[in-house]
Amino acid sequence: MSITVVGSLAYDAVKTPFGQRERMLGGAATHFALAASFFDTVRPVGPVGGDFADADLEVLRTRGTVTDDVEVIADGKTFFWAGEYGWDLNSRETLDTQLNVFETFVPKLSPAAQACDVLFLANIQPELQAQILDAVDGPAFTALDSMNLWIDIARDALVGVIERVDCLILNDAELRQLTGKPNLVAAAREILGWGPTAVVAKQxxxxxxxxxxxxxxALPAFPLETVVDPTGAGDTFAGGFVGSVAQHLAGGVTDEVLCRAMAYGTALASFNVEEFGTERVTRLTADEIHERVSALHGFGRFTLQTPVLTGDRS
Structure with missing residues (x-):
């Protein structure tokens, strides 16, 4: 099996209450690939500038990720984002966005990337996502991420792409915005009527x-005492989720497969936030992931002794 992901490879400058980084590896495709590479071969597709360091390409290749489809534009600069998080890490202020080579990005997929078994469309323009769906050779599972900007300015195009994928991954606020439904379940049910077979709400x-x-x-986030930087957590979750699905494609995409994937996505996202950027996930081991997934499984265990409720009394 193989996974193709199309999205941004970037440099980020991040400040949180626990420190800061002036320039660190980031981007949706980067975080996704580092997580998904625990499960299968991953091919990220996206542009970088001549300033993209060889050492950062090696980080992408940490677990065998194939970077042949990373387009290096020698006279350009890599996409750059700067932001600052509030004290609880839930609020975030964007300080600077420089699209650079990403502004004129036209996806170019190699034959190997086109022949993927699984496709993940990271947060890019819906029109580009549609072009990529036209270019691939019928993957067995497709998943898509987006954001409030595209819901605001390109909703019709976004809905058209959602109708063509198997799984939509958005945060709960975006699901409500997209559908106009105030209730999460109602919003998801509407989207299922458009064509996808699964909706994942990041919370x-x-x-x-x-x-x-x-x-x-539903799964809770893994309880952590130390959270340093949430940048890329959603894309890391998606990498774990989609990667786990890819690993079990032979048996079909059942609800059991999807629920297991939720656990692995949750576990990987929890490691991502423990340090800045890609620092923690880069040196993560499979044993650590399995241990955290087992702990998540244990959270749901309890002994049920049926109580006598008021309505049961004669």
């Missing part, structure tokens, strides 16, 4: 929820 420190036609499944 930050409260975890994530999975809604399919037959089921609802």
């Amino acid at each position: 930050g420190e409260y975890g994530a929820a999975l809604i399919t036609a037959a089921s609802f499944f």
